[in-house]
Amino acid sequence: MAIDQSSGAVAPDFIQLTSVRVPLDQAGDALISQDASGRTPIVVLTQRQNRIENLPLLIGVIILVGGILWTVFSGNPLLAGAAVPLFLLFVVLALFRSFLVRIPEGACGLLQQRGKYLRTIESGTQTLPPWIVVSHLVTRRIIPFEVPVNEAPTQDNVRSTIQALVTFSISDPYRFVYHISASDFDQVFQAASQNTLRAMVRQISSDEVNNLTRQDTGVLRETLSTASESYGVKIEHVNIVYAHPPADFVRSQEARQLALLQQEEQAEQQALALRKQTDGEALSKQAVIAHIEREREELQLQIRQAEIRKQVVEVEAQAEELRLARLQERLEKYRQAAEWDWAGEQLAVARGLASNTHAVVQVGSGSATDIARAFLLRDILQDQSMQADTAAEVSQAENREHSKKVK
Numbered sequence: 001m002a003i004d005q006s007s008g009a010v011a012p013d014f015i016q017l018t019s020v021r022v023p024l025d026q027a028g029d030a031l032i033s034q035d036a037s038g039r040t041p042i043v044v045l046t047q048r049q050n051r052i053e054n055l056p057l058l059i060g061v062i063i064l065v066g067g068i069l070w071t072v073f074s075g076n077p078l079l080a081g082a083a084v085p086l087f088l089l090f091v092v093l094a095l096f097r098s099f100l101v102r103i104p105e106g107a108c109g110l111l112q113q114r115g116k117y118l119r120t121i122e123s124g125t126q127t128l129p130p131w132i133v134v135s136h137l138v139t140r141r142i143i144p145f146e147v148p149v150n151e152a153p154t155q156d157n158v159r160s161t162i163q164a165l166v167t168f169s170i171s172d173p174y175r176f177v178y179h180i181s182a183s184d185f186d187q188v189f190q191a192a193s194q195n196t197l198r199a200m201v202r203q204i205s206s207d208e209v210n211n212l213t214r215q216d217t218g219v220l221r222e223t224l225s226t227a228s229e230s231y232g233v234k235i236e237h238v239n240i241v242y243a244h245p246p247a248d249f250v251r252s253q254e255a256r257q258l259a260l261l262q263q264e265e266q267a268e269q270q271a272l273a274l275r276k277q278t279d280g281e282a283l284s285k286q287a288v289i290a291h292i293e294r295e296r297e298e299l300q301l302q303i304r305q306a307e308i309r310k311q312v313v314e315v316e317a318q319a320e321e322l323r324l325a326r327l328q329e330r331l332e333k334y335r336q337a338a339e340w341d342w343a344g345e346q347l348a349v350a351r352g353l354a355s356n357t358h359a360v361v362q363v364g365s366g367s368a369t370d371i372a373r374a375f376l377l378r379d380i381l382q383d384q385s386m387q388a389d390t391a392a393e394v395s396q397a398e399n400r401e402h403s404k405k406v407k
Helices: 024-030 054-074 077-099 173-179 182-202 206-214 218-231 247-333 335-355 365-406
Strands: 019-022 043-046 100-103 107-113 116-121 124-127 132-139 143-153 159-170 233-244
Touching: 019 024, 024 043, 024 132, 100 107, 100 132, 107 173, 116 173, 132 173, 143 182, 159 182, 159 206, 159 218, 173 218, 182 206, 182 218, 206 233, 218 233, 247 335
Parallel strands: 019 043
Antiparallel strands: 043 132, 100 124, 107 116, 107 132, 143 159, 159 233
16 A cells, blocks of 8 residues: 655555465465455465365276276176276275375465364375365465555644554464454454554644654554454554655645744844844953053052162161261261371362362361361371380380290
C-alpha cells in the first residue's frame, strides 16, 4: 500500500492477505507465487482431498478387465491369472503413494479425519493413511502488513497521515484457520491497527508527528499483540515508516516558523544594536573613569613628591641647624682658633690687595683696626707656639737627665 511522498496521499485500500485453493502437490508453488494483485497467499486449501492416484488404479482395472475378456474369448485361463497380479501391483502402487504426504518447506499442514481437525504437522515428507487428509497449509514466514491511516487527528486537532508496517507470523495455525479466514483477518487487523495508531496520534501534538518515525513502538506492538493473540498471530515488529501533517498545515507552519525566525533575527539585531550602544556608553564611562583615575594618581604622586620634598627640606634644615649648632659650639670652645682663622683670611685678603697695584684699598678706622688686630693676634699665637716648643724641649731635656741618673 504505497504512499505518494509529495502529496502525502495513501493508495486505495485493498485486501493484503489472501488464500487459494489448489491441489496438494501444487501447494508449495502457490505459497510463493503472487496473484494478479501482487498478493502472496498465506493459507492454501487443498483442492483434492483423496490422495489415492487414479491413474495406477485405472491401469490396473484395464489390465484386469482385459485379461478377463481375453480369457473369455480365447479360452486361455493363463491370461486372467497373469492380469490379476498386475492389477494388484498397480493397486498397491496407488495405495503406497497415498501414504506419502509432502508438506512444502516454510509451511504447516492441518490434518482432518472425517471432517474434524486432527493435528498440525511440520514441513517435510510425512507418512499418513489415506483416510487422513491435509485440509490446509499455513505459511510460517514473516508476513508484512501495511497499515495506512488518513486524517488522524492530533491533540491540537490537526489531521495527519500515518503509514505503519506491521510484521507478524502465524504462531497457531489451527486458531488462525478455524477462527477466521485470511481476508477477514485482513479487515479485522487493519481496523485494530488503525484504531491503535489513531489513539497514539491523538495523544501527541502536531509538532511531534514528524518524530513518530523515530519513536519507540514497543507499546504499539504490545497493544496489537493483545488484539491479535486470539487469532493465533504473533506480532514481530511495528515500524512507522511515514508520518506527516497535511501539506497546507506544513506550509503554514513553515511560514510561521519563518516569521518567528525573522522576528527573532530582528530582535537579535535590536539587542545587538542596544548592546553596542550600551557597550559604547560603558566604554566611554570607563574611559572617563580611567582619565579621572589617572589624574587622581598624578595628583597623589605630586602630593607624595611634595611631601618627600618637604621631608627633604626638613631633613636638610635639621642637618644645617645641627651643623651650625656644632659650629657654634666649636667657635665658643675654640674662640682664639676661630679668631686666628679669621685673621688669616683677612691677612690673605690684605696680601692679595697689596700685590695688586691697581687695587684701591680704603683704610678706615674699622679696617685698620681689624688688620692691626690680625697682626697682633698672629704675633701672640707665634709667641705661644714658641713658648710651647721651648717647654717641650725643656721637658725632653729633663727626661734625659733623669734617665742618666737612673742608670
